Amino acid sequence: MSLPAREVPEGLTAGTYLQLAQEYIKLGWTEQARDALQLAIDSAAQNEEGKKTADSAVKLLRSKLPRFPVPLYAEQRNIEGWNLLSAGKTAEAKQIFEELIDEYPDFEWPYGNLSVLLLQSSETGKAIDLLKTALSVNKFYVQGWLHMATARGLELNFDAARKCVDEALTIDPDEVAALAMQDALERMRDL
16 A cells, blocks of 8 residues: 655545545544645535535544644654554553653643553553543544543443443444444443
8 A cells, every 4th residue: 555645735626635634544644634624625516415525524624633733743753652552562652642742732642542551451540531631622532532431331331431432423423433332332231
């Protein structure tokens, strides 16, 4: 798979900008995604399909990107931390996330990523505190709501976990992970 251009190209259709933004989001390239989504909104046709494209772009801007623009350094360090966490290098990942939180307190992703690390080491209370902060920065942070649902589930507070999943689905009714968590919680309730 080849990477998209670091600089958002000009002259694309709204639908193409939306697809490009989704690629940028998968890569963690927050500001390219933000630019591509804004271009999708700005270039959407004034018809039903254009409205759907613009609505999708707005939803992604709110739910999949940090609330505030993020410097490239912070974005890249967050990706590095996530890669270290994924490789099992938790001490190094934790240090990066803590440094990012100290330096960029309005960047919600490091809070969420550090909460994942803490949940893995059964530090649920600390993870919940971090997630509360992240969600106070951005109440539309879908991953934050899903991490909070996981934390509440680990506490065996399934009603609170359901409320978190419901919040995520209110923000993004198509969020696959939230739909899967909702299904799992429903099956648990049936037991």
